[in-house]
Amino acid sequence: MTTERLYLSSIDAAYEKEFTATVTQIQENKISLDRTLFYPLGGGQNWDLGVLNGPNGQLNVTEVRGRDIIEHTVDDVLDLEVGDEVTGLIDFERRYAHMKMHTAQHLVSGIAYELFDGVRTVGNQIHTDRSRIDFHPIQFTEEMLLQLQSEVNQKIKQALDVTDSQMTRNEINAIMPQERTNMDLLPSFINDLRVVTIGDQQDMCPCAGTHVRNISEIGEIEFTGKKSKGKGKQRVSYILR
Ligand SMILES: [Zn+2]
Known part of the structure; x- marks a missing residue:
């Protein structure tokens, strides 16, 4: 069952x-x-x-x-x-930490895509105290990470609402490129999806995770490191304050 x-x-x-x-x-x-x-x-x-x-x-x-x-x-x-x-x-303290970290991941992935030539998010690990995102293809410099951090923190200050809805594959693809939502990675037989949207389509992503109601709850993000994972892939770590 x-x-x-x-x-x-x-x-x-x-x-x-x-x-x-x-x-x-x-x-x-x-x-x-x-x-x-x-x-x-x-x-x-x-x-x-x-x-x-x-x-x-x-x-x-x-x-x-x-x-x-x-x-x-x-x-x-x-x-x-x-x-x-x-x-x-x-244990809500743990859950809420995951909700903030996870919503932050949506924001970071979407803004990185916009800033750096459509860079893809190819993996992520969400924990209570520290999380990480894998990007490809990219070679982050310190300046790029600082720029990303600054843009994400400015966006958080806009206090956008986070909403969810059921949408079809075609409806999502009509609004946002498949590479940005990672829709092209989902099996083609999946048609109806739960979509998590930040603000007025600032970011959209099919996702079955847990999120905060408003991005202001995230607080402030700080990137704490980057590591090359080979073949143009880089892993970026962050914490929230
Ligand atoms: Zn999510």
Whole structure:
């Protein structure tokens, strides 16, 4: 049974911390639920942590993975059974840090594309304290990174709203180049997509991650390093203040 992703139903849903669900499957110390607020590892964003409160006590969630069926790894299942109802509570401090970092990644990728000749984002890793984006093809100089940092921070000050919508492949491609949204990398059979938009089409990206409501929540970005990954690929690290 496919797990309903509660955090994905709207931008606001990413701010919810507590939910109730029914246990649908237990395999050793991995618990599946009919619905969840826990974000599973994916799209470069790390999983949520938190607890599940069941009839026999509190279970500590240490890892969350899965695509259709999301599995919550716990220390001990405490005799939990399929059909039991649980209340889940996510570690919101960690989630919110991911939301800010992830939304910052959208901004950085979009602005880098505009500034540096359509440079592509080919990978990203979102963590609470430090994140990184892989760009290709590019050879960043210190000046280029400072320019990117300055443009991103100016954009954040514009306090643009972040919204989501369901769109078709053609609708998205009519508004923004496929290379900018990475639409050309999505399998062609996927047609209906959840699109995350910053401001009035400042940036658009098909994405199933969690984001902040307004880019002002990001704070201020600082690039902390760059590293060549070979063949014209560079990895840029950033923190938020
Ligand atoms: Zn996203």
